[in-house]
Amino acid sequence: MEKIAQKFLDTSINRFAGASLALIIGLSTSTAALADEAYAKTLLKNMSDYMSAQKNISFSYDTILDVVTKDKQRLALAGSGTVAITRPDKLRGTRTSGFADLEMLFDGKTLTLIGKGKNIYTQVEIPGTVDQLLDTLRDKYNRPLPGADLLMSNPQDQLMSGVTNIKDLGSGVIGGTECDHLAFRKKDVDWQIWIAQGDRPYPCRYVITSKTIAGSPQYSIQLSDFKSGDAVAVDDFTFNNSTNAEKIELKDLPNAEDLPSNFVRGKAQ
Template sequence: MRVEKRFTMLALASATLAFGMPVMAQDSKPATTSAKTEAASDIDADAIEALNKMGAALRALKEFSIASSTTQEIVLETGEKIQLDGFVDWKVRQPNALYVDVRSDRKNREFFYDGKDLTIYSPILKFYTSIDSVNGNLRDLVLKASNDYGIELPLTDLFLWGTDDVSDDLIKSAMVVGPGTINDDKVDHYAFRQEGVDWQVWISQTTSLPAKLVITSLDDPARPQYTARLNWDTTATFEDSAFKFVPPEGAHKISFEPDSMAAASAEGEGS
């Protein structure tokens, strides 16, 4: 059995928000004051404030690109971990246009969204499939793709953080690790824990944008990690054609099924 998970704050937040608060039995006792105090002591207000500031910076962006290098750990049946390196390039125009190029050691996918239709293309296999008439902003696209079709774009937390879809109430602990430097940029390093996951973020002191993310799954004893280093260009501009898919010569359209592109991969690209 192949074990592969997408360890992102979005996946965690979606699962937690779907279940909501746990239902308490009628004879259960309320949490004690000491327990509440202990929980509160695990939350550094400065770390939460940094997240809120990051969210505001993300929401203020109108047009930008991100070039990110990624490392994902995969846990084999034997418990052995292997690492897969990759790259994710984003072109984004708010409120409703994006292009994403996802490349790894095992596969390559391109995602086009022009404000109406989402198209997924495999340059290696030359197969593409579309979800027509999404007709929403990028927040709507992210949630619809995930909830309705099981499509998880990498780093889509960037479109949800700072909105009502992600709540810092989910955070069990938050700490300020300290200052650092990434690519000559001064950053502040923070660490957080939520149900089933630990995650770290390095936030630029200059822009308040995330420069690096590390997400660690606690559900697997091997504790696999996902790491992304983010290089931002907030001055980028794009033509409409950057977000519109035009089938290249030799490309073939396949009907959309949640696992259709995965099935295509099994035929010859790797998974």
């Protein structure tokens, strides 16, 4: 009987120890996940605070826009450009692809869009800050500036709205710069960001993946030659019509997007 009792006791202890170990592992995993999430939030806030604090910013960029055809072929359209900002209300940007060659100037009062290939331009009165310009371009004119979320005065507010899941994926290297790699989930999109390590935590790469369009197409922007503060060259944000470009209405300005003219937007699924 004593042997039977001892055997039962040993078995019970082993089961209890196993259950406790499983519980500890489970708690440790959960705690680690929460720690990673908190650290990821801190890294994103550091990036946001750094970008917000810069009066002058300039960089070059490369974009990839995925499109999915009716027969489910996934195509990648590439473009490049430059951006220069002097806060609170000055911006110059260029955008070049196989289907677009545009320049944008904003002096705090007037937005000028120049179609360089056809030597035409249009102007719209948009008095206000860079934030107001970016919102107006996206919401009123459906002409969002590439990486606009990263250029607002508080990028964290734009990026974190609606986020339901956060992951710290460790480090990666973008353009030779070691970065912290973070991943976030929202209802309609997943997005990832690579943030430069060190005392200049600027965004090196930003990728958005749609969850509402068949084929889950992505949009990505990769920054290079990032400069801030006194390292940014002095720029002129006023329009000088040195090429005698023809003035047209905004609706008549072609090549507003990185899409071929024979592409037609479908509905989200």
